[in-house]
Amino acid sequence: MPELKLGLGGLKYSNLFELDSLTKLDDLFLERLQAQNNELHSKLLAYRASELPVPDPDTSELLISCAKLLEDFIAELFQIQDAVDSLAGEAKGQRPVMAFKKLFVQRRARRRLMKKEELENFAKLDAWLDKQIDADLAKTDRELATALWSQGLLADADDNADNIEMLTRWCIRAMTTDEGMTAVANWVAFRLPSGVDHQNLVPVASLKDESGRMKLASGKQHFRDGFGLTDLRMSSREVAAEIDYCIYCHDHDGDFCSRGFPVKKGEPEQGLKTNPLGVLMTGCPLEEKISEMHRLKRDGDGLGALAMIMVDNPMCPATGHRICNDCMKACIYQKQEPVNIPEIETRVLTDVLRLPWGVEIYDLLTRWNPLRQNQWLPKPYNGLKALVAGMGPAGFTLSHHLTLEGFAVVGIDGLKIEPLPEKLINQPIHDYSELEDALDERVISGFGGVAEYGITNRWDKNFLKLIYVSLMRRQHFQVFGGVRFGGTLTLESAWELGFDHVAIAVGAGLPQPLPMPGSMAPGMRMAADFLMSLQLTGAARTDSLANLQVRLPAVVIGGGLTGVDAATEVRAYYLIQIEKTLSRYETLVAEKDENAVRANMGTAELEVLDEHLAHGRQLREERQRAEATGEQPRLQKLIQEWGGVSIAYRRPMQQSPAYTRNHEEVIKAMEEGV
Structure with missing residues (x-):
């Protein structure tokens, strides 16, 4: 296990959790800043002294300049200069591809696509190119x-x-012939933004039956088998292309992705615009410095880019890709595809986490970030104690800010919260991989509330452990699971225990049955209840004994994002359920006798059992066929034969909350076969 030796001020690892030492670290940074750029030093101190936020181009340039110096400072502190330089080199190494895209694909080739030209065939041009490169x-x-x-x-x-x-001719042929498009299908340089039709964000086609159901018009499919991470995110080059697509609007007060899209620029009293779907374009709720972060990442300052994100969004592991997209809705590009800001944000975070001591760098920036106008250092303990009920995103974010403001915080949650290993709390973590578990094998910790049990494995839940570790390392923070506010602990008992403040961050609480006949009938289930049961009981694990039964065909009623999530998870869970049923049934029959196994079951139970056994055998045969031929098993075909999973909504899809708020999740679900 590598030993963490800090390279500045004679500091030790334990000092990074002490206010006096953090103050010393801040002083060292300011001294370094003054020595390198006295004007920048004076401006930063003036920025800190100002009580009002100053979101203007000058402030942006100040913070960008300071972030570049902060990157070098932190690299020296953790003695990882080579790794940071390597990360910068990776970012800069993508520039030739971006230049080729701009200067050849867009400026030369695309402008000639409408011309009628006699050009060589792609094969001839491609052979010529091979000889040049x-x-x-x-x-x-x-x-x-x-x-x-x-x-x-x-x-x-x-x-x-x-x-x-x-x-240029080769580029034209690559964009206009089947052979060429196949050759460059994975090239970032040939991925050009398309126009936005708000009424056709999810292109669909009707199924060839009388059901009235729809499928993706593209026919694109995403192979999903189990509960591993379903979205591996963009590559570094794809993210670099998104950053290059940004026009860095902070330099002219046009960063609407951060501040919201105004009805008229310069006249905030007129409010914000709504898009054609009726969604108010608020931009990032945290007013994260997005454009500035993009500039830093483009220039190779990945660590500085993370520090910029964490000025406004210290809990960034719980945001970003497949979580929120308000920033994209308010992007300056309204008539063509927006910049995929959440992908960039998550990539900035993960690039730093992959550095040696990356976890410690993130953890340090939650407590000390000299780019912040407020809270650049934690305040000393003020003697006040706060109870935070609910450890979801609202609860743990509030707990973070309260501890920085000097409060002692106790967090409670009605559901279980697994304790962390002591070594993760008391010892430095060299590799982020020490926190990572395969999503289909991890123990559900319970920390994170709805982010833990309400979000599917489209999002990497290892990020929750990162936040959990960061909070548990704080001297004045504790958390307890299995404590229900209003039951186990009442408001009155909280005062009796000596709490000065109580914050209620319990969200929607437990799922509520619909006030309609038959809502609790066999086969009926609330979507939120299904997702909670699936995640918290570990039913999706092959070694779990949890009793969570579903049958196909399944229909999810409602067009919200929870309904979309439930639909994808029913599909994935059904396959695991029937495989477990078949395996355990065969084990019991081998040990006892088939008649004995079935003796205590009623007619309805036997009907479900035989259905699951038949489907389980079909699935086993398909897996054997696929293994013998070296193909992927045709799981979607099987599920469709068994009735499939559908979403039913009372209005057109374009009016559903899932479509208006995050149509990408609808597309992803339909790619999985919903």
């Missing part, structure tokens, strides 16, 4: 090899005019 690099990264060669051409455009024309 670096052969060794092309074996592993043909896109980068092409981009690097194109840069050399433009360095002397007059002498290379013929090759520039040939490369």
Whole structure:
């Protein structure tokens, strides 16, 4: 296990949790800043002294400049300069691809797509290109090899005019022929933004039956088998392309992704616009400095970019990709696809977490961040005690801010919360992988509330453990599970225990049955109740004995995001359920006797059992067939044969909450076969 040796001020790891030492660290940073740029130092102190936020281009440039110096400072503190330089090199290494996309694909090739030209076929042009680019690099990264060669051409455009024309022709053929599009299908350089039609954000086609159901028009499918992480997020190059697509609006007060899209710029009294779906374009609820973060990441300052995010969003592991998209709704691009800001934000975080001591860097920035106008340092304990009921996103975020303001905080949750291993709390963590578990094998910790049991495995729940560790390391924070506010602990008993403040962050609480006949009949289940039971009981694990029964066909009634999540999880869970049923049934029959196993079951139970056994055998045969042929098992085909999973909504899909708030989740669900 590597030992953490800090490289500044004679500080030790334990000092990073002491206010006096953090104050010393802040002083060291300010001294470094003053020595390198006295004007910047003076401006930062003036920024801290100002009581009112100053969201203007000058402030943005101040924080960007300070973030670059902060990156070097933290790299020296943790003695990871080489790793930070490597991360910067990775970001800068994508620039040739972005330049090739802009200068050849967009400016030259795309402008000629409508012209009627007699061009060579793609195969001939592709063979020509192979002879020009670096052969060794092309074996592993043909896109980068092409981009690097194109840069050399433009360095002397007059002498290379013929090759520039040939490369432009190759790009045209790559965009207009089936052979070409197949060859560059995975190239970021050829992914161009398409227009936005708010009434057709989810292109669908009717099924060839009388059900009235719809499927994705594209026919695209996402293979899902089990409860591992279903979305591995963008690659570093794809994220670099999204950053390059941003136009860095902070330099002209146009960063509506952060502040909200105004009816008229410069006249805030007129309020914010609504988009054609009636959604108010508020931008990021935290007013995260998005454009500034993009600039830093583009320039290779990944650690500085994370510090910029954490000025306004210290709990960023619980936001980002597949969680929130208010920033995208208010992006300056309204008539074409917006910048995928959540993907960028999550990539900035994970890139830092993958550094040596990345967990400790994130943890330090939650307590000390010199870019903040307020709370750049925690305040000393003020003698006041606060009870926070509910440990979901609202509860743990409030707990974070209260501890920074000097309160002692006790968090409670009505559901169980598993304790963390002591070593994660008391010892530095060198590799983020020490916190990671496979999502289909992890023990449900309970910390995180709805983020733990209400969100599917589209989102990496290991991020919750990162926040959990950060809070549990604080001297004046404790958390207790299995304590229901209003039951186990009442408001009156909280005062009797000596709490000065009580914050209620319990969200919607437990699922409530619908006040309608038959809502509790066999086969009926509330979507939120199903998701909670699935996650908290561990029913999806193959070694679980949890009793959670579903049958197909299944219909989810309602067009909200919870309904969409329930639909995807019913599909995934049904396969695990029938495999477990078949395996355990065969084990019992082998040990006893089939008649004995079935003797105590009623007619309805036997009907369900035989249905599950038949489906389980079909699934086993399909897996054996796929293994023998080296193919993926055709799971979607089987599920459709058994009736499938559908979502029913009383209005057009375009009016459903899921569509208006986050249509991407509807697309993802339909890719899985809903």
